[in-house]
Amino acid sequence: MIKTLMKQIKEYKKSSLATIFFAVIEVVLEIIIPLLMASLIDKGIEAQNMDAVIQYGAFMFGIAICTLLLGFLAGKYAAKSSTGFAANLRDAMYTNIQTFAFSNIDKYSTAGLVTRLTTDVTNVQIAYQMIIRMCIRAPMSLICALAMALMINVELSMIFVGAIVFLVIILGIIMYKAMHYFNEVFPKYDDLNESVQENVVGIRVVKSFVREKHENEKFKKAAQSIYKMFVKAEGILAFNNPAMMCAVYSCILLLSWLGAKSVVAGNLTTGELTSLFSYTMNILMSLMMLSMAFVMITMSLASARRIVEVINEKSDLVSPPQALTSVKDGSIDFNKVTFSYKHGDGEPVLRDVELHIHSGETIGIIGGTGSAKSSLVNLISRLYDVESGSVCVGGEDVRFYDLEVLRDEVAVVLQNNVLFSGTILQNLRWGNESATLEECQDACRLACADEFIQRFEDGYNTYIEQGGTNVSGGQKQRLCIARALLKKPKILILDDSTSAVDTATDASIQKSFEERIPDTTKLIISQRISSVQSADRIIVLNDGIVDGFDTHENLLAGNEIYQTIYETQMKGKEEA
Structure with a gap:
């Protein structure tokens, strides 16, 4: 799965690496600030040396400005990488869907494919942005802060180690429990989208049979199912914040008590204790960021599997090697x-x-x-x-x-005629992209469509609404026949x-076929x-x-x- 997803980063590898680079430099500079703060207190404030205060203060201000700039650059490149990654995922899925045989398409509902192209990709996009930024920045910040804390005082640093072990265990349990619900909840989005799709496509039928109440209940049932699953998942994830706060306040209390004793005993300076408090917040904020990232990654794993499933799906029908x-x-x-x-x-x-x-x-x-x-x-x-x-x-x-x-x-005019949004001419040219206006008109005359097109104010430039809702069923059928004829096929299937269409028009179409395309094999299902x-x-x-x-x-x-x-x-x- 990871290998398939990584292939879609493509041209955004550089911006992904740039994000990591800026995040690393940002962390390094942030780690220096508490050291400068300790020196400012010990060598400046306590020593009543104003020059030292100004010097260290200027250094801290300069570093703060640099970290601000680096954070902006990291965020910019992270956004570029994640949105590009999402675009490539959608493109890869959509391109592969176009190769599917009917048997492949039968495996997935239309609503399911739409969910994968939208909701699932968005989840993976957010997770990827967190991975290249938070999941690089937070561990490095944690490690560097812990290393600096160990350099200042090993015994007091054991407080942080204990907090880290505690949170890793709690977060692991939370992720394990929540993953089960996220695996179940995203397929339910398919049911929700299917309900919406059916209702919108068949809105005329719904209204003609006064079934709005039934459709509302159907939608509510699908939405309620998702709601219940998310409540269960979020109920487990809710333990994340109390666990984090417990670790934070325990560290602060223990550090305040034991640190104060060390300062009184002369084993620790006031500046060093202040820097330890800063590193405490660095470590715990890093853990908090990691926990947020892990929650999102947990959610996105189910989505990632669904995306990879579509990308890796192989068409049941392929051309032979020497076709x-x-x-x-x-x-x-x-x-x-x-x-x-x-x-x-x-x-x-x-x-x-x-x-x-x-x-x-x-x-x-x-x-x-x-x-x-x-x-x-x-x-x-x-x-x-x-x-x-x-x-x-x-x-x-x-x-x-x-x-x-x-x-x-082989040109096929199906039972369910489909016209796409665009002009009549654009729809006809689906049969032959390079067809001239005269060729389109000739095909329409064969299909007995020319006579009603001429009655439209804009003729062949008349705009067809989505699904062909602004033309009648018979007109739609004749336009689809004309579109098929423009392929100039050896076999025509109706x-x-x-x-x-009425029987007279039907007879007229068949007579035109006999006279104008005698060499084409014609199969007429009726x-x-x-x-x-x-x-x-x-x-x-x-x-x-x-x-x-x-x-x-x-x-x-x-x-x-x-x-x-x-x-x-x-x-x-x-x-x-």
Whole structure:
């Protein structure tokens, strides 16, 4: 874990080392001040030597100014290092998430990934700043102060040693007990974020079903769970301060009593006793800083593990060493394919699928809900790998292709259409970054989107709100189809992506496909017979098994499932 985190310091190593350097020099100068104070008292005040008072006072003032400047520089570089470290952590996680296969993404909830990128990184950032500043400054200050105290008086310095041993034991117990709760509390942030995310995304559904009270209760439950865990953790950490105060006051009382005796006995000067009091505060303040740092580090360890988990996650799908870099055509072959979302121990979603599709064909895919239509087409662009058998595109197993090359040749318009905030033109160019306005307009005409875009005041420069909330479902679908067409793919998959458009527009889109992109293999998933009946052939899926694969006429004559769907839909039309 430490090795993975250290790699993300990168260009901020120099500023991290600068922080340590300035902190060390600051401590050295601070340790000198009590010695000068002792000399000022013994050689200046008690000896009634005003020149010595001025001389030592000037030295102390100069050193104080230097420590102030060094503290500022240490703080500045610590802030730069920690924020840069946090930025690199977020970048490393986000970059790795982009490489995830769907199976990797399924392991983490969206809310969980957001928590890791925000709350967890912030915790680690604060802990890192404390490590390079407090965890360097405090131990060194403690050691130097203890060494100086031993030089002044060994017997009285044993008071500090006893306090240090006492606090180390207490802090160790506190950290051990608190760590258990912090390990549990941060995953609960995932539940809280998930509750917020679901509510915001589905706010229209919440309001239409008047479920605000239910959502409030759900959020309160998640928030209360975090509250209870933090109360338990903080309840243990609360022992830190009393233990620290106990050590501080015990040291002061013992030092006052035993030190006064030593001064009276002539074994210790007044100045030396004063410097011992200063070193007492140095030692105990160092311990207090260390305890604060340890508390934060304890909290951040759970966050660090969650961050490293994402950074080290390896994609289940990678390009082979000598990957194919071109796809010959849009032919598709499923050779005895069995597929499960949980490899090895999951229930098969597709079983023994044998299909052979020619390049340029228009293929309809129909079946009941849960018949694995989307799962079937997800295998074509290798969003998942098969359990057994093989899926071939252009005559080659999809596992032999470079992933980017394969997916560039397979355009998918999903069931849940996603538009991003930005103009229509910017959204369309997701399909082809260098597409001209004319190419975008041509793709929109093919997808029957041009006619409604022209009605917008700003045309193709119309701004799309986040999630495409300012366009209708049908308009969103047509824009997504146009975006896919701009890729000029060899295979086009429409996964129930015309469900929100009327049948006339649906027919018009399919006619445009036949006339303008005849060489592209087109797979059309739909619940409507009218959307697939003009296809060259139609796949009928039933519970992950291919029940039929033929033309509309032949299926209507000999496939029971297809007949049932057809009769149900036709009967519904007649009654309407």
